[in-house]
Amino acid sequence: MRNMEIIAHRGASAVCPENTMSAFERSLELGATGIETDVQMTSDGRxxxxxxETLSRTGGAEGWVKDTTYDQLRTRDAGSWFHADFTGERIPSLEELFKLVQGKGTLLNLELKNGIVSYKGMEEKVIEAIQDWNLEQQVVLSSFNHASLVRCKRLAPEIRTALLYMEKLYRPYDYAAKLEATGLHPYKLAITQEDVAAALAHGIVTYPFTVNDPAEMQAMIDMGVQGIITDVPDVLASLLTVHAR
Known part of the structure; x- marks a missing residue:
């Protein structure tokens, strides 16, 4: 049971401001084997x-990410909204996260946030960065924009893709296979044990999100999922340690 992926949702987002280097670093200390994060683009293509899509909740300012330059973005305070201890925390670049996990074997689940804003050229830029850092085997690309994932697969067949979805689907593994995806990332209420087993039989893994309650985690483990996306990686790590005894 210990080989299940413990994927920290936006890093250790229960105890640190989400999608910051503090959250990513802390998640590894808390036992995460993978990190999930959201990728967007600045107005100058970083x-x-x-x-x-906007900075108002976590970015310490008004405005859209797409309308803000990278240098402007780096002046924003992305930590104090969470707690004063994190004042001055910055919105990270993708490269900063790559630097953190390089050589560690940590699974990186990069969610392309291109459903509301159609970031032109995002797929190419993300894939080029992955290839520059030689992280093709360490990264899974996910999105609610499934057309974008098909584009990624055409650009780089060697990089895994996973379909994000909220509602129950009919034979989701058939749909995933058609899109050449290797993973399903369903909302925690959108999966069944039968679907998990059938997907695995087709070589497709299932990582539900966002599962924080230990009883819900246990239900997912009992369903046979191969990983869980959670805000509290330490809770899942403890649960799996008990299982392993």
């Missing part, structure tokens, strides 16, 4: 890690 890849940055932030969930919302």
């Amino acid at each position: 890849l940055v890690l932030i969930h919302d």
